[in-house]
Amino acid sequence: MNDKVPDKLLKIDRSLAQKFIKTPGQNPYLCYQCNKCSCGCPAAHKMTLLPHQIMRAVQLGQMEMILDNDSIFYCSFCHTCLERCPQGIAVSEIISKLKGMVAKIKGMPSAYKDEFKMIAETGRTSPLTSAVRRRREQLGLPSLSETVGKGEAKKIIKKTEIISYIEK
Amino acid sequence: MLRKEIINKEMGNQEITKKQENYDYLLFLGCLIPTSLPYMEIAARKSLEILNIKLKETNDFACCPDPVGIKAMDEITWLSLGARNLCVAQKIGLDILTLCNGCYETLKETSHILKEQKETLEKVNKILSSVNKEYKGNIIVKHIAEVLYKEVGTSKISSVVKKPLKNLKVSAFYGCHVVRPSEIMEFDDPENPKFLDELIEALGAESVPRMRKMLCCGAPLLGVNMELSLEMAKNNLDYIKASGADCIVTLCPFCQTQFDRNQAVIQRKFNLDYNLPALYYPELLCLALGVEPEKLGFNLHRVKVDPILEKIL
Numbered sequence A: 001m002n003d004k005v006p007d008k009l010l011k012i013d014r015s016l017a018q019k020f021i022k023t024p025g026q027n028p029y030l031c032y033q034c035n036k037c038s039c040g041c042p043a044a045h046k047m048t049l050l051p052h053q054i055m056r057a058v059q060l061g062q063m064e065m066i067l068d069n070d071s072i073f074y075c076s077f078c079h080t081c082l083e084r085c086p087q088g089i090a091v092s093e094i095i096s097k098l099k100g101m102v103a104k105i106k107g108m109p110s111a112y113k114d115e116f117k118m119i120a121e122t123g124r125t126s127p128l129t130s131a132v133r134r135r136r137e138q139l140g141l142p143s144l145s146e147t148v149g150k151g152e153a154k155k156i157i158k159k160t161e162i163i164s165y166i167e168k
Numbered sequence B: 001m002l003r004k005e006i007i008n009k010e011m012g013n014q015e016i017t018k019k020q021e022n023y024d025y026l027l028f029l030g031c032l033i034p035t036s037l038p039y040m041e042i043a044a045r046k047s048l049e050i051l052n053i054k055l056k057e058t059n060d061f062a063c064c065p066d067p068v069g070i071k072a073m074d075e076i077t078w079l080s081l082g083a084r085n086l087c088v089a090q091k092i093g094l095d096i097l098t099l100c101n102g103c104y105e106t107l108k109e110t111s112h113i114l115k116e117q118k119e120t121l122e123k124v125n126k127i128l129s130s131v132n133k134e135y136k137g138n139i140i141v142k143h144i145a146e147v148l149y150k151e152v153g154t155s156k157i158s159s160v161v162k163k164p165l166k167n168l169k170v171s172a173f174y175g176c177h178v179v180r181p182s183e184i185m186e187f188d189d190p191e192n193p194k195f196l197d198e199l200i201e202a203l204g205a206e207s208v209p210r211m212r213k214m215l216c217c218g219a220p221l222l223g224v225n226m227e228l229s230l231e232m233a234k235n236n237l238d239y240i241k242a243s244g245a246d247c248i249v250t251l252c253p254f255c256q257t258q259f260d261r262n263q264a265v266i267q268r269k270f271n272l273d274y275n276l277p278a279l280y281y282p283e284l285l286c287l288a289l290g291v292e293p294e295k296l297g298f299n300l301h302r303v304k305v306d307p308i309l310e311k312i313l
């Protein structure tokens, strides 16, 4: 048993898994590759890196594999994988965090940028048009104010580090 | 220790619902319902009024925010925006009633995380200090269906039904986030929930079973992956059609958007014909409670509801 371990295997990077390990239910090392998460995933047929493979990539610290394709952005966050994992791993939550990490490297999807901008501007994510006002009036619903939340959402967003990625 | 065990251990303390003398809950409208789907709002308001659940309102709430996109992009921003809403309820002194699965998940999970993780609460409160707020970690968040099922109850609902919805076959569409993640939502089984089926049957209608009851509607992907989003909605429509249901009943404006507004898009794209009206549960409830359909804004539905109204009235 004096075979040398090939160099490539030595490049396991534990720092990626460490980003999750402290949150209850997000220890990537508990994954034993049973594939159950991928079997129940409604988006798996579109992914080139399936949920269980994403878990392996996290264990090995292969952020590049995750950055290389857009599989994580096919996840609809339905939590089926979280409910079914026999090891109690919140796969969906790990994928969600990965989306944030990737967005900070490759840029935020424009739909999410728009969401942040609308919340900052009006407090809401959907516009209050004159047609909306008219419809509400016809139904006898109370009128809505132009903005909600006293502009505080904007102050909060400006306080967190995400602001620099929204403006990019 | 597995996550379930850890969380179960932490859930030990009993919660007491806050009530002000004249109100039961603080209404959280969210974004999508009041602007795009006001017919959902009117039905929720009317049914709760009839059932004597008193709501207080405020202009101080902002977007919940979105548990999919905003949370993924930055969890601490998501938690802080959610906690700001919880602070509004804390100041008024009432627990929150939501009309949407998304608002429900965000606010309930935020309240859960901030109660369990002291370090995170400190971080969030530091951010909230910029708007002179501090969350103390004691607001309870409920979904309208939870209040109807657990507080009013199906037997009370049956007893006040004026127009039993006989002969109506309904497909119950729960949506993911009303029950998942189950150890936080703690509402019903995450794979085979029953409460909506029971709420439908309490009105005299039949809740028909179908394949893959808990398959995601696909709405969270609308902005980032339209194609897959519509495909997921289509798969659901296929199962619903095959079940022989006359209509779909939803609990969430995102599912409602997929099945009502986007049904025509899906029909064109896949060259199919479903003609399945989608109703928000409180709309069905209002009909059974005898509210006149003219007052409910059914004309705002994209898929015509008339065949359903003819069948039950």
Ligand code: SF4
Binding pocket: A030, A031, A032, A033, A034, A035, A036, A037, A038, A051, A052, A055, A084, A085, A086, A087, A088, A089, A091
């Ligand atoms: S279900 Fe859990 S243990 Fe199985 S492959 Fe997925 S993450 Fe790993």
Ligand code: SF4
Binding pocket: A037, A040, A041, A042, A043, A044, A051, A074, A075, A076, A077, A078, A079, A080, A081, A082, A091, A092, A095
């Ligand atoms: S949460 Fe995402 S990865 Fe998990 S089953 Fe749903 S779509 Fe698939």
